Amino acid sequence: MEQSLDTGTPKPAPTLDRSMGEDGYYTFVDGVGHIPRDIYKHVQSDPRGDLPRYSIHIVIQHLLIFITFILLAATGLPIFFSDLFWAKHLIDLFGGIDIARWVHRICAFIMMFTSIYHVVTVVGGTIVKLLRHEFDYKRTQIPRLKDLQDFFHDIKYFLGIEPFRPKMEKFMYKQKLHYMAVFYGSFVLMTAGSALLFPDIVAKSIPGLIGKVLPHWVVGNDSYSAFFQDLVRLMHADEAVLALIVLAFWHWMNVHFVPGRFPLQWAFLTGRITREHQIEEHFLEYLNNLREIPEEREYMRDLLKELSLAPREQPASDTILASELSRIH
Amino acid sequence: MALLMVPLWALTAQAADKMNCLMCHKHRYIGRIDANGKLHNYNVDETMYRHTVHRNIDCHDCHTYITKIPHDPVTQTVNCANSCHIKPPFSQETFSHQHIMTIFNGSAHGRTPEDSDRMRAAKPDCIFCHQNPLYSKISEENLPEAEALRRCQNCHPQGGVIQAFQHIAHRLRKKTTRAPQQIVALCAKCHQDSERMLQLGASPRAAEAVESYNHSIHGKLVRLGSKKAADCISCHASSALHDIYKKDNPKASINKANIAQTCRQCHAKTGDWFIDIAVHPSPIHKDNPIIYLMSLFLQLATYGTVISMVGLMLFETFGRRREGIRLILFNGSSWHRPNKHARPKRG
Numbered sequence: 001m002e003q004s005l006d007t008g009t010p011k012p013a014p015t016l017d018r019s020m021g022e023d024g025y026y027t028f029v030d031g032v033g034h035i036p037r038d039i040y041k042h043v044q045s046d047p048r049g050d051l052p053r054y055s056i057h058i059v060i061q062h063l064l065i066f067i068t069f070i071l072l073a074a075t076g077l078p079i080f081f082s083d084l085f086w087a088k089h090l091i092d093l094f095g096g097i098d099i100a101r102w103v104h105r106i107c108a109f110i111m112m113f114t115s116i117y118h119v120v121t122v123v124g125g126t127i128v129k130l131l132r133h134e135f136d137y138k139r140t141q142i143p144r145l146k147d148l149q150d151f152f153h154d155i156k157y158f159l160g161i162e163p164f165r166p167k168m169e170k171f172m173y174k175q176k177l178h179y180m181a182v183f184y185g186s187f188v189l190m191t192a193g194s195a196l197l198f199p200d201i202v203a204k205s206i207p208g209l210i211g212k213v214l215p216h217w218v219v220g221n222d223s224y225s226a227f228f229q230d231l232v233r234l235m236h237a238d239e240a241v242l243a244l245i246v247l248a249f250w251h252w253m254n255v256h257f258v259p260g261r262f263p264l265q266w267a268f269l270t271g272r273i274t275r276e277h278q279i280e281e282h283f284l285e286y287l288n289n290l291r292e293i294p295e296e297r298e299y300m301r302d303l304l305k306e307l308s309l310a311p312r313e314q315p316a317s318d319t320i321l322a323s324e325l326s327r328i329h
Numbered sequence: 330m331a332l333l334m335v336p337l338w339a340l341t342a343q344a345a346d347k348m349n350c351l352m353c354h355k356h357r358y359i360g361r362i363d364a365n366g367k368l369h370n371y372n373v374d375e376t377m378y379r380h381t382v383h384r385n386i387d388c389h390d391c392h393t394y395i396t397k398i399p400h401d402p403v404t405q406t407v408n409c410a411n412s413c414h415i416k417p418p419f420s421q422e423t424f425s426h427q428h429i430m431t432i433f434n435g436s437a438h439g440r441t442p443e444d445s446d447r448m449r450a451a452k453p454d455c456i457f458c459h460q461n462p463l464y465s466k467i468s469e470e471n472l473p474e475a476e477a478l479r480r481c482q483n484c485h486p487q488g489g490v491i492q493a494f495q496h497i498a499h500r501l502r503k504k505t506t507r508a509p510q511q512i513v514a515l516c517a518k519c520h521q522d523s524e525r526m527l528q529l530g531a532s533p534r535a536a537e538a539v540e541s542y543n544h545s546i547h548g549k550l551v552r553l554g555s556k557k558a559a560d561c562i563s564c565h566a567s568s569a570l571h572d573i574y575k576k577d578n579p580k581a582s583i584n585k586a587n588i589a590q591t592c593r594q595c596h597a598k599t600g601d602w603f604i605d606i607a608v609h610p611s612p613i614h615k616d617n618p619i620i621y622l623m624s625l626f627l628q629l630a631t632y633g634t635v636i637s638m639v640g641l642m643l644f645e646t647f648g649r650r651r652e653g654i655r656l657i658l659f660n661g662s663s664w665h666r667p668n669k670h671a672r673p674k675r676g
Contacts, residue, residue: 041653082549097553158648174641181634196546200599203606218619225605230620233610238627245631250638258646259654 025164027283029290032297033304037164040279043303047264049272051289051296053170057121059271064114066268068107073244075104080237108193115186139170139285143180147173167283178251185243192236195229202229348398350388351375386413409455420485429483430455433571437578448529451519458515470556472506479568509551509560513542516561534609541609557595564591564608 026034054062075094078087094100129135138144151173153166171179195202203225211224219227255265260277267273278286290297353359354373361369378384389395390413394405410430412423433439433455440452472480478491507515520526521539534541542548542561550558565573567582574581582591588604596603611617 078553079546079549082552083543088553091553097550097555098557101550154645158644160648160651174638199606200596200603203602204600207602207605219617222607222617223605225602226607227617227620229606230610230617231623234620234624234627238624238631242627242631242634245635246638249635250642253639254642258642259650259656262656263658 027167027287029287029297029300032290032301035300035304037167037283039300039303040276042307043275043279045274045276047274048266049270050275051273051278051286051293052271053267053273053278054271055121055125056271057117059268061114061118061121062268064117065111068111068114069243069247071107072104072111073240075100075107076240077244080241105197108190111186112190115190139288141171141176141179143176147176165280165283168281168285170282170285170288172281174254181246185239188235188239189243192232192239195232196236199229202232347387348389348395350395350398353399386415390414406454407456424484426455426484428486429569429571432569435580436571436573437575438571438573451525451529453519470506470508476568480570483569509556509558509563510554512560512562513539513548513551537611538609541611545608545610547608559595563594 025037027037028034074090078090078100079097081087091097091100094103126135126140146169150166150168153162154173156162157165206228207224210228214224222230255261255268256263260280265277273282275286278289290300351373354371355375357372359371361371363369383391391407391409391411392403393408393411394403409426412425412427415424416422438452440449444452481491517539523536523540526536527533543552547559551560562570562573565581565583572580572582574584576583576585578584579586581587585604589599589601592599592603
């Protein structure tokens, strides 16, 4: 508590264990120096981003999904809420419902194309990295137990129990959760939307498909196709409303409006993340950046020098390190 | 030139009125207050009347019970099955709506001897839907040519009428129909009162037909102004429009045997299995417990997700603000630094 209230300078390491351990205050990087955990309060940051985060493919995919999602919501929502006063006006912006339905279908097609493009990018990129022996699953969206630990650690930090945020990889727990939700949501929306667009194919194939699995009491008085189509009508609409509410009330706010990101996080356009943000929320990825980008290493070394945390002789053992540290502080 | 002009003017300006009914009925306030205190207005506006479909029909052709002028108080209503003095093209018989009346009387709306008094009173007659549009303005829609020609045959079954119409095709531009929204509103006038429908012996599903239609994609599209989506009579009647039957009647367009054909009017390439899908979906999914529970679950998921995510975001901001982060519009860095290049204190 006391430590976190004083924001002026990096904190000295309380003990040797805490300073150099996995959760330690200092992280030693060869050729750079001892990086304090809260160095993010002291770095220079360009709002447009300092460090690479997304490839051009991801930026293009995000833009395509972003634009098509808004158009899909604008043409789909009035149909769901057709009895509300604004529905007709919103539809008339597209030139009437008969045109708006086509806009919806074309956007859905582009979104599906983008999803395939994304899967191809991710799988292809993984294969390339595997071939180069560069693949590290920790830098991907694959969920790990550490994410759960990070979550509880973060909660403790917000409550003031822990002094610093967890050291997280390129994707943190809420990003992984959101990514999985988008995967699930797009799957539901695309399946259900296709079923709504091609009811004939559904009616032909569904009794044979789910009729063998589901007992008949589940569908009640209806046929299997009627049951499935009713389910699909429900899922498409409700899942879309869920996605829209999450995006409007959480994603945008969380990405652009919280302090540190306000007024706009440029990452979705430039594909680059600010240094401050990278160190705060993706510390382990920042260490990767230091390893991969010589300029960044140079910048950090100069900063540490300025803060009198410049690299010293590499300690031969823990005892030397302890004496070194006690001499510095 | 003047000789040519006069008949043209006469043709458009005058309604057929051989008995000179308008002598009295042209007066604006001609009317009567009945025993219940209700005002009946008997005014006929000639300007309006001469733009209606019946402009060439003499008053007496429909109001046959009027035999002298001034006439006695009217107790009868008009009968649309009367023959009037119009002779349709290619025919020497006088014109009558008898043909369509026969179809109508055989439909679910026609009165039958088995009907209870209540049912008889509830069933509509011709003028319930078709007021000669004197005072109620109907916004009219243009009908595709093929459909308009099929409708002509409802009243003009004689051969050659279609050819004659195609010959004078400019008339087709004047052939109109009600907007789908108005057709839905017209049927809903009675059919959305589900209690009354249940009392009249409708099945629970039929009683909520209007509600379930409004929840269907057809209903929603019609409400949003679609010209293509199906309204009530698109499915429940053929192009004769009045042949609405209950679905167990083999003549009904929605009978099991005919419904696939009915769907194919729009969904041209669908197979016979298409009819399995409910076109009037139950509005609140109360029919099927699984779907109802799914709907409940999805609603909870929506609220749960949003509240927990936004809650986490606010909590996170609260925690980070304690450590000194600030909302800053410019300069791109949000941590409070008294002196950016300050040396760290020696510990």
